[in-house]
Amino acid sequence: MTQAAATEHHEPVENTSTGLNSRKLMMWAFLASDVMFFGVFIATYLVYRGKSLVGPYPSEILDIPLTSVSTFVLLMSSLAMVLALHYVKAGEKNKGTLWILLVVVLGAIFMGFQFYEFREFAHEGLTPRTNIFGTTFFILTGIHGAHVTIGVIWMAFLAYGSHVGSLRSDNSLDLEIAGLYWHFVDIVWIVIFTVIYLISFSDGPPAGVGPTILH
């Protein structure tokens, strides 16, 4: 940025019709798209809640304390993300690198928890093929896990960039855009944690008999 305004306002002035950076605008539009994507998966889960005909049912298998820990880890990664952007913007290279790395590590720990959970569930007899809870649970959390994995890889590249000095305060927008994505994936997990774990943890066998038709 060569405009004088850029140095005055800290935020660079974009040479676009709206004044917003095009890549940042596209990330927001993409997140709107992703809202629909997760929204329909979450709606599917909620519609099918309590419709499993055979076990294991959520009440028999969900481990709320364990997932609370992994949820806490993921939430803390968002805090690390905020601090990383702060230090990269401030030009403090080492602190910036460190906090980006922490985002990577916390994201990876979350994925480790998910891997452990999936394996444990499979061990106890719940797979995507077992019942409708297994189907909706694994596909929804799996899609979310794929988002986290992409985010972790993206952040790892940015951590390397910060380390070698190619990610600096003047192009911290790269990190900011990645951060939008990261925070979004984090927020989606809050919804998933609420609807799958907190709301459904006591769901047992269905009260009715046989499959019911949607109304």
Place this chain on the structure above:
Amino acid sequence: MTTKSLTMPQLFPRPKSSTGIWSWIGTVDHKRIGTLYGIVSFIWFIVGGIEALLIRTQLASAENDLIDPETFNQLFTMHGTTMVFLVIMPLSAAFFNWLIPLQIGARDVAFPRLNALSFWIFLFGSLIINASWITGNAPNGGWFGYAPNSGTTFNPGMGMTYWVVGLNVLGVASIAAGLNFIVTILNMRAPGMGMFKIPIFTWMTLITSVLIVLAMPVLAVAGIQLMSDRVYGTHFFNSLGGGDPVMWQHIFWLFGHPEVYILILPAMGIVSEVLPTFARKPLFGYPFVVFAGAAIAFMGWFVWSHHMFTVGLGPAANTAFSISTMLIAVPTGVKIFNWLGTLWGGNIRLNTPMLFSISFIAMFTIGGLSGVMHASPPTDAQQQDTYFVVAHFHYVLVGGALLGIFSGIYFWWPKFTGYFLNEKLGIANWALMMIGFNLQFAPMHWLGMDGMPRRIYTYADNMGWESSNLAASIGGFILALGILVFMINVFYSKMNKVMAGNDPWDGRTLEWATTSPPPVHDFDEIPQVKYRDDFWFQKYPETIAEYHHDDHDQAVPSGAQFDDGDDVQEALPVVSGSSDGHGDGHSAIHLPDMSYYPFILSLGVAGLGAGFLTNNTVIAVGAVVLVWGLIGWAMEPVNDPE
């Protein structure tokens, strides 16, 4: 990308030549990508048309056994899928690509490489779906793929897997293109061009893009769920495992109804450009047309269950969706009155584009009216799955979307190529299409009212349906003859060029301000915009007082010309003067360099898709190519340092 110091080892040199096949594979020029979209989707249009003709040949007489029931299922499934996803949507995308940067006074879209990626993924997705013909097991579950008929229990062949994988690949292409055009239209406008000064086609493109970005993920979810049911044995739509087939209908139509407006809004945009030009009047009630388009797009999300009135959702749901469906006819009607108001008192010239646009209004109104009839659940219960519905949606999609697109082809052909399409052949094309179309689909109204069901490969000879079906089949071939005349016209006009000049129709919008065909950098000088229809008022400043007595100048900064790269975000040096059309004399105008990575990345996406149809090795190969494309893309600067 930013000025990363990392560089990839270059496996092959970056494309530089502006001719030859590699220049097309590496192109990021919105005009070339538009041409590619146009050619590929026209080829699929012929394929889908042949499928339709086979269907009509089979139905021309009662108890016909030319085509067996299974092949018939495959034909109508692929006809619908092809026409919706491989013809109307990408033909609209061809217009988006060609026109949006020209209409808003930009040098390219916001993300040129992403634009190329969209096209290549679309191409491979369309090939995946049609590859099913080669395996002899084409999709046979209807373009809506209703569960449980689309599940492995009732449909053990690979056909529906091809269908669902192909649609998911196409969805990626559509979303990427949608995001690109949203950002382009919001961010790349010429200086002074406020949102209510952009051409109406650009507005409809923006609204369509928003719909694409929000609706295609819904289809992606349905696709992923059906795919995992089919490939991995999950239970989303399997009632034995606790799933519910009706859920498929909800999700599919939650996508499917906005999709209808994705198909029609671009054509409405085209017609809204053609009518003012040939009536030599501004569009009547521009803000109403804009807001009606936005209202249609918004309300389109609340009408999906009118496809499901006979499912048994109950009176409350049926009533709600009946009311919302009737309401959505209001903004559509507003547009029709705006078009009539545009014609009223105009100095009308009846050239081919205008003939198609006026026919659009008439045919779309007929299709719209039969649509309102479906809004009533008891009426709909009689019409569900009959030829009445087939008549309805062909009147809106052929009589609406396709006529609009043909209007656009004749209208902008001089801009795309520099020469006119022949007028006499154009009128023959129009007349044959109109006669054939009405002869084909009007009888379907009473066939449907008489109870003839859709998707059945034949009918008994004592039903009294033979003459109407024969008429419909003859109409189908006349319509095809019209398309043939169009193809002849394309070649004839190329052989006998009648040069058009920059502004053959006395146009109103910025694309007519540049040369025909436009130079690679679109505009020698980025135009300054003061008014809506700015080019018109530049030509006829004496009319400004008549239309703009209370208009104020709007301070809208110039749009950036590139997706990224801080090195090019400073104001573009503008070169005035010579326009040799090749950019040779314009070294100061930066255009994004060509790139192979969109093509490579799309190969990776196609490989992933093909992997779900074959085996895990192909998935792994696809993933490797995908990662290669991604890394190469990320590391490649938009512009090589010179």
